[in-house]
Amino acid sequence: xxxxRLASRCLRAARPYQLCAHIPKRRCLxxxxxxxxxxxxxxxxxxxxxxxxxxxxEFRKADxxxxxxxxxxxxxxxxxxxxxxxxxxxxxxxxxxxxMPHLKALIKSDLIVLFDTFGSSDSYNKSLFIYDLQERLRxxxxxxxxxxxxxxxxxxxxxxxxxxxEILEAPVNKLLGDLEDISDIDDSVQQKQLLGLLQxxxxxxxxxxxxxxxxxVIKELLDNDEDxxxxxxxxxxxxxxxxxxxxxxxxxxxxAYLQQTEELADKAASLISxxxxxxxxxQISLDVSRNSLMWFQIRVNLITLSLSVVGIYGGVFGMNxxxxxxxHPLALGIVTSVALTSGLGAYLISAYKLKSLVRxxxxxxxQGRALAKSVAKAVR
Numbered sequence: 233x234x235x236x237r238l239a240s241r242c243l244r245a246a247r248p249y250q251l252c253a254h255i256p257k258r259r260c261l262x263x264x265x266x267x268x269x270x271x272x273x274x275x276x277x278x279x280x281x282x283x284x285x286x287x288x289x290e291f292r293k294a295d296x297x298x299x300x301x302x303x304x305x306x307x308x309x310x311x312x313x314x315x316x317x318x319x320x321x322x323x324x325x326x327x328x329x330x331x332m333p334h335l336k337a338l339i340k341s342d343l344i345v346l347f348d349t350f351g352s353s354d355s356y357n358k359s360l361f362i363y364d365l366q367e368r369l370r371x372x373x374x375x376x377x378x379x380x381x382x383x384x385x386x387x388x389x390x391x392x393x394x395x396x397x398e399i400l401e402a403p404v405n406k407l408l409g410d411l412e413d414i415s416d417i418d419d420s421v422q423q424k425q426l427l428g429l430l431q432x433x434x435x436x437x438x439x440x441x442x443x444x445x446x447x448x449v450i451k452e453l454l455d456n457d458e459d460x461x462x463x464x465x466x467x468x469x470x471x472x473x474x475x476x477x478x479x480x481x482x483x484x485x486x487x488a489y490l491q492q493t494e495e496l497a498d499k500a501a502s503l504i505s506x507x508x509x510x511x512x513x514x515q516i517s518l519d520v521s522r523n524s525l526m527w528f529q530i531r532v533n534l535i536t537l538s539l540s541v542v543g544i545y546g547g548v549f550g551m552n553x554x555x556x557x558x559x560h561p562l563a564l565g566i567v568t569s570v571a572l573t574s575g576l577g578a579y580l581i582s583a584y585k586l587k588s589l590v591r592x593x594x595x596x597x598x599q600g601r602a603l604a605k606s607v608a609k610a611v612r
Contacts, residue, residue, distance in 0.1 A: 278343070333392075401503065429511060538579040
C-alpha cells in the first residue's frame, strides 16, 4: 500500500516536467531574478561643459529611476530594442526624456545621459550628434543647458530625416522623368521600372510616417503650456519656476523644428502623389494599348468571317454537279460579284452591330476612349 502511494506521488511530481518538455524553448521567457539586479541600461553621461563623465556605464533601471526622480514606466521605451517605437518627449520634474528613432537621451539642468540602444546600427548619426552636442555645450549661448541639449537632439533627428529625403528624392525624380519622357509606352515601360516605382513608394510612405510621428510629438508638446513651462529645468533648480504662460524661448525653439518636420512630410507626400499620378497615367496608356489590340483582333475576326462567306460560294459552285449555270457566259462574273458583295455585306453588318452593342452597353465608352488617347498623347 505504501509502495503504490509512493509511486503515484512520483508520477504526479514528474507530470509537470513531462509537459514542460514539449514546450518549444524559443517560447520560454527568461525574467531577471531579484538577485541578478534587474534590468540594466548602458549609457554615457556628459556634463554641462560637454565633457564625458561616464563612458558606457551600466546602471540598474531602478537606480536610474531613483537617481533622476523617474518612474519605471518612463524608461519603458529606453529599455527595449524594438524597432517599431513611437517617438516621445516626456517632461518630468527634474528631467526631459527624448525617445527618438536613433537617439534616446535623458536631459537634466546640468547633465545629459545618452543611452546605448542595443541592436541599433545607426552609429554614424550618433557620432554626429555627440560632436554637435559637445560643440553646442562648449560654446556660449543665452539658452539654458537643457534647451541646448534638446536642440542638439532635434537637429540630429531633422538632419537624419533630411539626409534620408535627399537619398530618396534623386532616384524618384529620375524614375518619374524616365516614365514621363518615353516616346512609346508599349515598348519602353519595363517591369524593372514598375517594381522600382513600387519600392520607392513604400520607402516614401514609411518616411512620411516617421516625419509625421516626430511632428506630432513636437506639436503635442507645444499644445501643453504646463509641459513647456516645466522644461525650464535650470530655473526650477534655482528656485524660480516659470509660470504656465511664460515659455516663449522653448516655444520658438520647438516651432522651428515643427516647421522643418512638416516641410519634410509635405515633400514626401508630394512625391508620393506624383508617383501615384504617373502610375495612373501609365496604367491608362497600357489600357489604351490593350484596347487597340482587342479592336485589331476583332477586325481580323470580321475579315475572317467575310472570307468564310465568300468561300461558301466557291464551295457550292465548285462541287462536281451539273447545274447548267456553268455554261452561261457571265457565270463567273455573276458568282464572283455576288460572293464579294455578300462578304462585304457580312463585314459591314457585323461591324455595325458590334458598335451598336458597345454604345448600348456603355454610352460613354467612346468619350472615355478618346480621353484615354488624349492622356496617352500628353504622356508621349
